[in-house]
Amino acid sequence: MPMPKTSSNSLENELFKSVYDKTPDYIKNANLMDFSKDGEISFVLKKSHLEPYNEKTNPEGLNLKEWFANYAKEAKVSTAGIRGPQNILYPQDTRFPINLVGIVLATLAKALVANGKYKGKEILKIAGREVRYNSALFLDAIARVQAANGIKTLIPVGRKTIPIWLASFLAFKLDLLGGEYITSSHGISVKNATKDLNSQGSQYLPEESMEFVDKIQEIFDKVEKEGSYEIKIAAKDNPLIDEKIMAKLDDGVDLYVDYLKSGVAQKVNLDLIKDFKNKIFIENVGGSAYRTLSRVLKKLDISDKFEWFNIEEDPFFHSIGKYNITPKGEHAFYDYSVDATVISHRQNGEKFFPVIETLHYDEKLKKSPLNTAILITDPDHDRLTITQIESSDRIPFLEENGIDYVILNEDRILTVFTANQAFLMLMDFWAKQLKFQNTWDNHPRFIIKTTASASSWDEWARAHNVKVVNVPVGFKEIANIMKKVELQLKKYPDKEVVVDDVFGNSINLGKNPRLLFGGEESGGMIMGTEDLIESLAGRKAIAMREKSATEAIIVSSALIAKLVNTPMSGYLKEIFDENNIIGRYDTRVDIAYYNESEPDINKLKADKIEGEKKRTKNDLFYLSMSMGVKKGLMTIEDVREVLNDAFKSLIFDNLEEIKFVGDGTYLKFAHKYIEIRPSGTDAKTKAYGGGSNKGMIETYANVLGNYSGDRTELHKKFISDEFYEKTKDEAMKYYLAFVDKDANNEVFQIPKYKF
Numbered sequence: 001m002p003m004p005k006t007s008s009n010s011l012e013n014e015l016f017k018s019v020y021d022k023t024p025d026y027i028k029n030a031n032l033m034d035f036s037k038d039g040e041i042s043f044v045l046k047k048s049h050l051e052p053y054n055e056k057t058n059p060e061g062l063n064l065k066e067w068f069a070n071y072a073k074e075a076k077v078s079t080a081g082i083r084g085p086q087n088i089l090y091p092q093d094t095r096f097p098i099n100l101v102g103i104v105l106a107t108l109a110k111a112l113v114a115n116g117k118y119k120g121k122e123i124l125k126i127a128g129r130e131v132r133y134n135s136a137l138f139l140d141a142i143a144r145v146q147a148a149n150g151i152k153t154l155i156p157v158g159r160k161t162i163p164i165w166l167a168s169f170l171a172f173k174l175d176l177l178g179g180e181y182i183t184s185s186h187g188i189s190v191k192n193a194t195k196d197l198n199s200q201g202s203q204y205l206p207e208e209s210m211e212f213v214d215k216i217q218e219i220f221d222k223v224e225k226e227g228s229y230e231i232k233i234a235a236k237d238n239p240l241i242d243e244k245i246m247a248k249l250d251d252g253v254d255l256y257v258d259y260l261k262s263g264v265a266q267k268v269n270l271d272l273i274k275d276f277k278n279k280i281f282i283e284n285v286g287g288s289a290y291r292t293l294s295r296v297l298k299k300l301d302i303s304d305k306f307e308w309f310n311i312e313e314d315p316f317f318h319s320i321g322k323y324n325i326t327p328k329g330e331h332a333f334y335d336y337s338v339d340a341t342v343i344s345h346r347q348n349g350e351k352f353f354p355v356i357e358t359l360h361y362d363e364k365l366k367k368s369p370l371n372t373a374i375l376i377t378d379p380d381h382d383r384l385t386i387t388q389i390e391s392s393d394r395i396p397f398l399e400e401n402g403i404d405y406v407i408l409n410e411d412r413i414l415t416v417f418t419a420n421q422a423f424l425m426l427m428d429f430w431a432k433q434l435k436f437q438n439t440w441d442n443h444p445r446f447i448i449k450t451t452a453s454a455s456s457w458d459e460w461a462r463a464h465n466v467k468v469v470n471v472p473v474g475f476k477e478i479a480n481i482m483k484k485v486e487l488q489l490k491k492y493p494d495k496e497v498v499v500d501d502v503f504g505n506s507i508n509l510g511k512n513p514r515l516l517f518g519g520e521e522s523g524g525m526i527m528g529t530e531d532l533i534e535s536l537a538g539r540k541a542i543a544m545r546e547k548s549a550t551e552a553i554i555v556s557s558a559l560i561a562k563l564v565n566t567p568m569s570g571y572l573k574e575i576f577d578e579n580n581i582i583g584r585y586d587t588r589v590d591i592a593y594y595n596e597s598e599p600d601i602n603k604l605k606a607d608k609i610e611g612e613k614k615r616t617k618n619d620l621f622y623l624s625m626s627m628g629v630k631k632g633l634m635t636i637e638d639v640r641e642v643l644n645d646a647f648k649s650l651i652f653d654n655l656e657e658i659k660f661v662g663d664g665t666y667l668k669f670a671h672k673y674i675e676i677r678p679s680g681t682d683a684k685t686k687a688y689g690g691g692s693n694k695g696m697i698e699t700y701a702n703v704l705g706n707y708s709g710d711r712t713e714l715h716k717k718f719i720s721d722e723f724y725e726k727t728k729d730e731a732m733k734y735y736l737a738f739v740d741k742d743a744n745n746e747v748f749q750i751p752k753y754k755f
Contacts, residue, residue, distance in 0.1 A: 001029070003017065011316075015190075018333060019599045023090055030090075030092050032100070035233075038237065039236075040148075042233060043230075043233065045230075045231060046223065047227050049064050050062070050224070064220070065220070067102060082194060083191055083193025084191060084192075085097060085188075085596065085604065086133065087601070088315075091133075091137060103138050106212060107141065107145040107146060111145065111151055112215050114177055118750055122152065122750065123150070123750065124177060125146060125153055125179050126154045128163075129162075130288040130380045131379055132182070132192050132379065135182045139155065139159055142180045144238065145234070147241050150240070152241075153240065154242050156246050157246060161288040163289060163549075164382050164546055165381065167179050169546070170201075170249075171200070172544065172545060173255055174755065175536055175539065175751050177748065180196060183379065186339045190596075190597065196209065197545075201544065205480065205739065250295070256296065257300060260300070261300075265300055266437070270558075273557050278371075278565075280372075280375065281307050281308070281309060281372065281374040282374075283310065284310045285377065286378070287311055287312050288380070289381035289549065292381070293549075293550055321358055333599075334597055335596065336354040338379065340376045340385040340387070340416070341588075342354060356406050365389060370390060370391055370565075381548075384553060384556070387415060388417075390415050398415060402694040403416075403417065417569075419453075419521050419522060421454075424457060424575060425559060426555050427460070430527060442530065445465075445466045445467075445515075445516040447516050449470060449471070449478075450474070450477070450520040451473075452588075453519065454586045455691070456690065458470075463581075467510070468501075469509075472662025472664075473664070473677060475546060476545075480739060481499060482518070485499060485542055486542060487742070493512070495511065496508055497509040497510065497512075500738065514529075515543045521588065521688065523547075526543050526547055527543065537751035583690045585697060587689045587697050587698045587701050588701070589698075589706075590684060591687070592682075593611025594607035610683075611683025615683050618708070619678040621715065623660060623665050623731060626660040630659075630734070636656070636657065640655050646707075646715070647707075650699070650704075655668070660735075662738060663680060672696065674697070676705060687701040
């Protein structure tokens with residue numbers, strides 16, 4: 001059987017060949033459901049499909065029970081959709097977490113849940129995608145399964161790409177029941193996911209995911225009992241698959257531009273951009289942002305200020321982040337993702353930015369003047385990395401201030417700001433713009449941030465009388481706080497709004513507050529509006545529910561224009577100095593316990609399982625102590641003793657607190673913090689740090705993040721085996737109590753649609 005895809009790109013072809021060679025014939029020959037047929041089709045789910053494949057005893061085996069067990073486990077903890085690797089050549093391969101059968105089953109389950117809740121109502125959802133392998137197929141499958149179950153799905157004309165923030169915005173603005181978006185954000189090319197959006201346009205919280213997970217279990221139970229279950233799939237041209245509404249709305253671009261004009265695209269910012277004499281580059285990784293963002297910039301009359309890299313849509317992401325050698329020096333395809341801030345080390349120990357290296361800016365930018373800014377966005381266009389060309393004689397200044405850079409040539413460097421640094425500049429700049437317009441004092445201001453994000457944000461906020469609400473990692477956590485605030489604004493408009501943060505503090509936001517900024521260190525942000533945002537049916541919000549690189553690009557561009565021809569790094573230093581910020585340095589260490597790009601699924605699964613064990617051991621070492629303090633089994637003095645004993649090279653005498661923060665353990669010192677967080681979706685540990693000494697936080701983050709998790713005798717002295725084993729369950733209770741307290745559980749009412 002010939003390879004179904006080939007590429008003129010030798011590295012991509014190497015990936016294809018590797019996947020092809022590692023895919024067994026029974027999967028290559030499988031024809032479970034043929035979406036190339038335009039008419040109605042069906043898939044009969046059989047009992048044999050639930051069990052493992054066996055050439056002789058079960059040739060129809062898909063091992064769906066094992067797939068579902070892993071899917072359900074991730075649904076409980078996922079921070080950004082249920083995601084994982086896929087077989088990019090044979091999407092029906094159920095050995096992989098993301099596959100066509102799983103997409104169909106999950107879509108059917110969500111449709112059944114929706115129909116059960118809204119009997120007799122007209123249900124509308126939106127479906128969107130970016131450029132990843134098989135995304136167009138998955139979008140088609142979602143729309144056709146929903147149509148077969150009586151749900152109208154709004155999709156762009158020709159099933160083309162849109163950003164995640166636009167799908168989220170339209171779910172809220174048009175009062176849809178929600179949506180499906182196919183992406184794995186800035187993850188590696190072979191990964192994919194479905195991000196489930198609820199009626200707010202926010203990603204599902206775990207309890208929402210569990211509703212449809214339970215429905216899949218019901219389907220499996222029925223198959224076990226009755227032997228089969230027929231899944232109907234509508235024709236491609238079913239009238240419930242609606243491109244006309246999105247065509248009429250120009251994909252919602254006009255509505256979104258109106259929203260932007262009430263926020264970051266006000267005249268005070270647009271005038272700065274329009275007067276700017278130089279060009280700003282947009283690095284359009286994957287190509288899919290261009291189709292929407294170019295229209296937005298044109299409607300704002302600022303498109304002539306930008307130049308673009310990579311406007312063609314490409315599921316291999318233009319080879320960005322891709323290598324034919326692993327970090328260990330082995331010859332194999334390796335993908336560092338498309339996160340421009342990822343730092344790795346060469347075999348000789350030299351630190352480098354693998355993603356930026358593959359952007360080839362030494363060539364592409366050699367004619368661009370100093371201080372040219374390059375704004376790098378990811379395939380679903382929700383994250384932003386800010387970079388800028390500076391003179392190499394500024395290297396000592398950058399190093400002194402903890403700002404990373406890449407050498408372009410002997411005279412020029414590329415400054416690379418972490419999101420912690422970039423977003424501090426943006427919130428400071430936007431605050432100054434609001435003050436310049438004399439609107440700052442119209443409302444009390446607050447920000448919502450993840451605990452893993454910079455402590456400099458908290459310090460800056462204190463200096464400006466801006467309240468801070470800290471939440472676990474994940475934008476749905478930020479959205480959950482927004483909804484809590486909105487409920488109080490609606491029910492008690494004349495009272496002060498009070499919400500709890502994940503540290504357990506009650507934060508008084510004042511009367512009728514407004515969100516200045518919501519964001520996280522991984523590059524996603526949103527800014528609020530002066531007037532509450534209103535949906536067509538009258539629902540009100542303080543900000544949108546998904547991070548948006550478009551918002552970040554507009555406010556970044558206004559700042560760049562304001563600074564004219566001076567480096568942003570100097571502005572960052574000014575902010576540190578003006579606000580007496582101590583924690584001006586930050587770091588993040590990503591510890592991956594296996595090669596995500598491994599094409600052999602059996603090896604991938606085995607390596608991931610072993611990696612998850614290491615991740616969990618590392619997590620439980622710290623988490624059990626934080627919960628031990630919470631339960632009175634330990635004091636902070638005891639924790640210091642355990643850590644000083646376990647890490648002889650580090651000092652913990654000034655450790656002030658150890659707290660579970662919803663998805664990780666937060667260690668607060670006198671002049672620094674370290675957070676150790678296990679990935680909820682992968683065999684990875686993330687170690688974050690912020691403080692007054694860059695070398696110190698890097699050392700602590702590396703040592704604590706890479707620790708084996710082996711329990712010491714002192715650890716066992718305070719934490720019993722029984723408590724250690726149930727730590728995760730106890731922590732989950734605490735997290736759910738945080739999510740549920742003062743929750744906005746208003747039931748969504750389907751309106752009469754008029755568009």
